[in-house]
Amino acid sequence: MIEARNLTKTYGQKTAVNDITFTVRPGIVTGFLGPNGAGKSTTMRMIVGLDRPTAGRVTVNGRYYAAHTSPLSEVGALLDAKAVHTGRNAENHLLALAATARIPKRRVHEVIELTGLESVARKRVGGFSLGMGQRLGIAAALLGDPQTLILDEPINGLDPEGVRWVRSLVRGLAAEGRTVLLSSHLMSEMAVTADHLIVLGKGRVIADSPVADIIGGASLVSVRVRSPQASVLASTLASPDVTITHAEHDMLTVTGLDPRTIGDLAARGGIALHELTPISASLEEAYLQLTNDDVEYRTGASARNLEVSR
């Protein structure tokens, strides 16, 4: 369990993390989200003692990271996959890490196998692709067989097979009762990997809820309506705040009215309905609604008009 209480970090005038309190529980995957610069990496670094809080505290299983007798066996972290000695080969990198933490050599070979690095284990890390570097970072995080895992953008650079592998790995680790904190900007992946989300915005916690609640809390995106009199229905529903797309000859997609109002207006006009389906928001849409006021670095209006899949 990771417990942050009134955790704050300032760099000069900049408040990167602003008085945040949260608990990351064992047995589930907790996603850590937020726009660029929201404070996720700073928080993760404070959890593993790489940054000292300006105020407040964060503990893992009731103790500060540094107070654990064998920190690598308590907490495994992937924070910056590039932070390795590029001249070493992967196996030697892991052997060196294992030696400092009195972890047996056998475990190095286990994590190499677990992360699919067998064929490149004797290759220089400097020549690794982004994806292989990520796998090596995950191997290092797993080395001490820790109860708690903190993975900052672990799927960055991974191919679809690698992404799926990380998903089943973290879900498996959580199912074993471990605590897993995972950050990613890929919402579609978070939606299928995480059970719970903590969302930061400008250094504050703006949501701390199960994934389903965050999606459920977003406003309805649209309603799919089928009617043999679709054109008549479209004129009945038309108003300045309503957008209607005539997708197929008998199907409309309506934005700006809820299903009940559409049903009532159709009944009043004597129009038969064959389907009335609310289309709920995807996690990406829910996330964008949630963080709308907390985006520090905006790319322009087009960033809000992402084509989303559901």
Ligand SMILES: Nc1ncnc2c1ncn2[C@@H]1O[C@H](COP(=O)(O)OP(=O)(O)OP(=O)(O)O)[C@@H](O)[C@H]1O
């Ligand atoms: N060492 C530092 N010195 C000064 N400012 C810093 C330092 N580290 C982080 N910051 C600032 O603190 C804020 C939070 O940064 P942080 O890297 O924690 O955000 P993040 O949520 O991880 O972002 P991203 O998604 O881009 O990785 C940013 O405004 C960043 O510029």
